[in-house]
Amino acid sequence: MSTSSTASAAKPPMRDALVAAAFQLFLERGYERTTVDDIVTLAGVGRRSFFRYFPSKEDVVFPDHERCLAEMTAFLAERGTEHEPVRRVCDAARLVVRMYAENPPFSVQRYRLTKQVPGLRAYELSVVWRYERALAEYLRGRFAGQSDGTLRADVIAAAVVAAHNNALRSWLRSGGRTDADAAVDHALGHVQSAFACPAAPGAGQELPGAQGGFPRAGHPEDVIVLVSRRDAPLWRVVQQLESARGRD
Amino acid sequence: MSTSSTASAAKPPMRDALVAAAFQLFLERGYERTTVDDIVTLAGVGRRSFFRYFPSKEDVVFPDHERCLAEMTAFLAERGTEHEPVRRVCDAARLVVRMYAENPPFSVQRYRLTKQVPGLRAYELSVVWRYERALAEYLRGRFAGQSDGTLRADVIAAAVVAAHNNALRSWLRSGGRTDADAAVDHALGHVQSAFACPAAPGAGQELPGAQGGFPRAGHPEDVIVLVSRRDAPLWRVVQQLESARGRD
Numbered sequence: 001m002s003t004s005s006t007a008s009a010a011k012p013p014m015r016d017a018l019v020a021a022a023f024q025l026f027l028e029r030g031y032e033r034t035t036v037d038d039i040v041t042l043a044g045v046g047r048r049s050f051f052r053y054f055p056s057k058e059d060v061v062f063p064d065h066e067r068c069l070a071e072m073t074a075f076l077a078e079r080g081t082e083h084e085p086v087r088r089v090c091d092a093a094r095l096v097v098r099m100y101a102e103n104p105p106f107s108v109q110r111y112r113l114t115k116q117v118p119g120l121r122a123y124e125l126s127v128v129w130r131y132e133r134a135l136a137e138y139l140r141g142r143f144a145g146q147s148d149g150t151l152r153a154d155v156i157a158a159a160v161v162a163a164h165n166n167a168l169r170s171w172l173r174s175g176g177r178t179d180a181d182a183a184v185d186h187a188l189g190h191v192q193s194a195f196a197c198p199a200a201p202g203a204g205q206e207l208p209g210a211q212g213g214f215p216r217a218g219h220p221e222d223v224i225v226l227v228s229r230r231d232a233p234l235w236r237v238v239q240q241l242e243s244a245r246g247r248d
Numbered sequence: 249m250s251t252s253s254t255a256s257a258a259k260p261p262m263r264d265a266l267v268a269a270a271f272q273l274f275l276e277r278g279y280e281r282t283t284v285d286d287i288v289t290l291a292g293v294g295r296r297s298f299f300r301y302f303p304s305k306e307d308v309v310f311p312d313h314e315r316c317l318a319e320m321t322a323f324l325a326e327r328g329t330e331h332e333p334v335r336r337v338c339d340a341a342r343l344v345v346r347m348y349a350e351n352p353p354f355s356v357q358r359y360r361l362t363k364q365v366p367g368l369r370a371y372e373l374s375v376v377w378r379y380e381r382a383l384a385e386y387l388r389g390r391f392a393g394q395s396d397g398t399l400r401a402d403v404i405a406a407a408v409v410a411a412h413n414n415a416l417r418s419w420l421r422s423g424g425r426t427d428a429d430a431a432v433d434h435a436l437g438h439v440q441s442a443f444a445c446p447a448a449p450g451a452g453q454e455l456p457g458a459q460g461g462f463p464r465a466g467h468p469e470d471v472i473v474l475v476s477r478r479d480a481p482l483w484r485v486v487q488q489l490e491s492a493r494g495r496d
Contacts, residue, residue, distance in 0.1 A: 028458070122370055122374055124375075125370075125373045125374060125377055126370055126373060129373055148272060148438060150414060151411060151414045151415070151435055151438055154411070154413070154414045155409045155410045155411050155435075155438065155442075157406045157412070158407055158409075158410030159403045159406055159407045160410065161406065162402045162403045162405070162406030162407075163399060163402070163403050165402070166398060166399045166402045166403070167399070186253040186369070187399055187403075190396060190399055190400070190403065193404060194403075194442050194443060195442060
């Protein structure tokens with residue numbers, strides 16, 4: 001699979017040619033020793049063409065984050081209150097892994113390059129920060145007026161990004177051979193189960209998606225009776241409860 | 249309060265003089281238009297003295313993060329299994345707010361400066377990332393061999409950092425006038441209540457600190473009987489449970 005396989009109708013071939021040329025040179029001679037002039041010479045275009053698509057050499061390493069950030073922002077802007085907020089930001093995060101999984105060899109190459117070049121890691125941190133802010137802003141809107149709304153928004157956004165990136169890195173370390181979507185689903189399920197609770201959009205309101213995605217055994221209409229001492233650690237009680245509900 | 253009030257016995261006066269000179273110039277003429285030469289001229293020392301303390305101009309803006317990172321690493325290296333892991337990383341994060349609260353006017357000045365200068369924000373992101381990695385590495389050690397250990401470690405570390413920074417930013421925006429410790433305690437309490445549960449160091453082991461810090465009403469040895477339908481949303485059941493325990 002070549003770099004151009006990430007091309008969609010919206011992406012001009014010259015942009016793809018620049019990305020392909022840049023990566024060929026980064027791998028041959030290293031990132032630091034490749035100049036924008038080297039890239040445009042290999043791609044057979046002028047410097048102005050490069051800067052029309054990429055503000056800097058760093059941007060050519062991450063050619064699709066701007067598109068993905070725009071997609072995420074648009075996705076989160078569809079503010080239906082029918083979406084359970086934590087589930088919604090998890091779905092938004094899935095847009096990122098999908099971008100990586102569009103072209104595994106390219107994503108893996110870039111991962112290896114980014115680990116070696118401190119400037120690229122700094123760039124990546126700033127991109128991750130922008131994704132996290134987009135998720136947090138959405139949640140702040142959904143939790144507006146609620147007690148500790150901004151705190152919960154920031155914490156959940158950070159947890160979602162950390163879970164997503166944990167799974168994404170495992171996939172990248174596997175050389176793109178494992179199932180990226182399954183790994184991210186598993187990781188995000190962990191965050192949903194930790195946070196689905198305080199994410200209620202309003203008292204008494206139904207949360208159609210809140211428990212979706214978690215398979216449950218047993219008959220849903222069974223009644224569970226749980227007896228515990230008041231001073232038992234809460235986590236143990238919740239563990240017993242989950243186990244009784246067949247979700248352990 | 250002057251910048252030198254952060255001085256401890258371990259910090260040489262020349263280092264403090266460089267920080268004071270740097271901030272005086274940053275405020276007078278802006279960060280970008282201040283050079284290292286300007287700073288050393290005002291402080292009355294040579295360039296080599298500057299670079300003995302600070303690798304770059306950016307580092308003089310954050311003179312205490314290296315010390316704080318070292319303290320955090322040392323604190324987390326005392327690996328007693330008697331420490332409940334989530335509580336331990338929350339305590340480690342408190343070292344950071346304490347550093348900021350040592351000198352409120354300096355911290356507030358720096359916060360305003362950092363918001364204006366993109367290069368400093370990038371630098372700050374990299375520092376935050378190092379704190380988060382320190383917390384995550386500790387938790388990965390504590391959760392080693394457990395199912396989803398690295399995932400849980402990364403998510404909890406990110407949540408702790410996000411909660412800490414949410415409270416820290418509120419304090420900085422208040423001009424350093426509110427109670428930084430109280431704000432951070434409140435924010436970290438939120439993370440502890442979300443995550444104290446899967447943080448058990450081992451099955452059947454006691455967690456002396458797991459529930460500490462959360463005041464509870466009622467008699468600890470009361471028995472709580474909770475009846476719920478199996479298909480009731482888990483968050484609602486936990487909410488009822490918490491309310492019955494007097495922790496709501």
